[in-house]
Amino acid sequence: MASENFSSALRAPASSRPYAKANPGYGKRSTPDQHPSRADDFMLLPERERYIAGFVDHLPDGAAMDIKSLAKNIPLYGQMAVGSALRALGVAGHLRHAQCRIEVRGQVRWVTRTFWSRTARDNEWWGTFLDDENSRAPQEAIVPPSPRGPAEVPAPRAGAQPPVPVPAPPAEPPAKPTSPAPAPAVPQQRNPEPAPASPSPAYLALAQLGRIEPRLPLSATDCAVLEPLAAEWLTRGVDADYLTHALTSGLPAQVDSPIGFVRRRLNDKVPPHLPTAPAPAAPGTPVRRLMVECTECGTPGPPDALPDGLCRTCREPKPGAAPAAPADPIVERDIHALVGNLRDLMRAP
Numbered sequence: 605m606a607s608e609n610f611s612s613a614l615r616a617p618a619s620s621r622p623y624a625k626a627n628p629g630y631g632k633r634s635t636p637d638q639h640p641s642r643a644d645d646f647m648l649l650p651e652r653e654r655y656i657a658g659f660v661d662h663l664p665d666g667a668a669m670d671i672k673s674l675a676k677n678i679p680l681y682g683q684m685a686v687g688s689a690l691r692a693l694g695v696a697g698h699l700r701h702a703q704c705r706i707e708v709r710g711q712v713r714w715v716t717r718t719f720w721s722r723t724a725r726d727n728e729w730w731g732t733f734l735d736d737e738n739s740r741a742p743q744e745a746i747v748p749p750s751p752r753g754p755a756e757v758p759a760p761r762a763g764a765q766p767p768v769p770v771p772a773p774p775a776e777p778p779a780k781p782t783s784p785a786p787a788p789a790v791p792q793q794r795n796p797e798p799a800p801a802s803p804s805p806a807y808l809a810l811a812q813l814g815r816i817e818p819r820l821p822l823s824a825t826d827c828a829v830l831e832p833l834a835a836e837w838l839t840r841g842v843d844a845d846y847l848t849h850a851l852t853s854g855l856p857a858q859v860d861s862p863i864g865f866v867r868r869r870l871n872d873k874v875p876p877h878l879p880t881a882p883a884p885a886a887p888g889t890p891v892r893r894l895m896v897e898c899t900e901c902g903t904p905g906p907p908d909a910l911p912d913g914l915c916r917t918c919r920e921p922k923p924g925a926a927p928a929a930p931a932d933p934i935v936e937r938d939i940h941a942l943v944g945n946l947r948d949l950m951r952a953p
Contacts, residue, residue, distance in 0.1 A: 631666040635721040635733060645722060649696060652681060656689045657698060661722055669718040672857075694899040694913030697724035701897040701913065702734060703853055703904055705845075713816050714849055716897065731907040738894040806834035809844040813866070817852040819859045826863045833870040840877050849895065854902020873903075 645661065646654040659678055660669070668674075671690070675683040693699050698721055703714045719733075803811070807827050814821035822830070837847050851869055859865050895904040900918040903910075912919070 630668070630715045630717060632660070632663055632669050633717050633719050634665055635719055635725075638722045641722065646698075650692070652685060653689050653692050653696070655680065656686060657693055660693075660699075660720060670716075691899045691914070697721070697726060697730070697912075699899075699913070700730055700734065700907075701899055701902075703849060703895045703897050705894070714852060716853075727907075727911045730913075734894060734896060734907045804831065804835060805844050806838055806847075807831045809847050810834055810866070813848065813851060813862075816848060817855065819855055820852065820862045820866060822862055822866065826866075830863065830866055830870060833867065837870070837874060840875050842875055846875075849904050853897060853904050 641661070646657040649657060656674070656678060659674070663669075671683050671687045674690075675681065675686045678686065681689070690699065694701070700719045702717050702719060704717050706713055706715055719737075725733075810822055810827040810830055811824075834847060838844070850873055851866055896907045896910045896913070897904050898910055898915040898918055899913040901915065903915040903917070905915065909915070
């Protein structure tokens with residue numbers, strides 16, 4: 605009697621129930637020229653990665669792609685498992701995290717987008733795609749709906765009589781002069797701290813952190829204390845945009861001490877000295893508004909500096925750590941070799 609062989613692997617889920625929509629500018633972005641959806645998509649990936657890849661593939665563009673939102677809608681895996689799976693999907697060539705520069709309510713902000721490809725791509729393809737995406741896309745402006753204006757006074761209908769003016773009441777005779785009442789005491793207000801006469805670029809970059817990222821509000825005193833550390837970055841050949849992006853990328857869900865967090869990043873992530881100052885861009889040169897983000901730690905950089913979506917620190921094994929499993933999913937899932945080994949074991953006496 606013939607029997608069908610059913611795979612014990614979990615089938616990739618479809619997002620049938622409502623899913624969280626990302627904030628404006630954030631979320632999933634599908635890449636062009638993908639092959640049509642098939643039943644055997646992601647079959648060479650491990651079980652966990654195949655399951656999560658199927659879920660992500662069914663999500664619409666603009667859906668939330670942060671680890672917490674994905675784990676909330678995938679009950680089989682927690683946040684750590686989802687984060688590890690996203691890293692593996694980036695190495696396999698299915699996604700890249702990128703920081704994009706947009707304008708929201710007149711303020712420039714950096715938002716995180718996840719570019720997704722059902723077809724696995726190599727590093728060269730991703731580098732070309734992200735460079736093209738940066739060059740052809742102007743700075744995106746997200747304008748919220750305008751508030752409702754004041755109600756207009758309706759015009760009088762045709763043939764309607766205009767309202768009859770009501771005469772003003774007669775003026776009352778002046779009262780007898782009396783002694784003026786003493787003026788109420790006005791509480792003394794604290795004079796606001798004056799802004800620097802000519803703030804430096806480092807001070808301005810720190811001062812706008814709270815507007816770009818609400819989790820990093822700095823007071824005027826905080827900016828003055830951290831200004832020397834930020835100025836050290838600018839002397840090494842980076843600009844204010846690079847400094848702001850390095851301080852605001854990959855933030856935790858809650859920052860208890862903004863000044864302590866910014867001080868630690870200014871000390872730990874200080875860039876190396878460049879041999880010469882970069883030449884000014886020629887007029888008409890497109891400004892880089894897209895930077896790839898490390899899938900593991902969120903460190904920003906150009907596409908060629910993050911192969912497989914990982915920075916150098918996350919690619920190199922840590923001292924004393926166990927050797928990483930091979931990144932090639934085909935090596936990990938050599939089905940024919942597994943079946944051959946099982947047959948040899950069954951034939952052995």
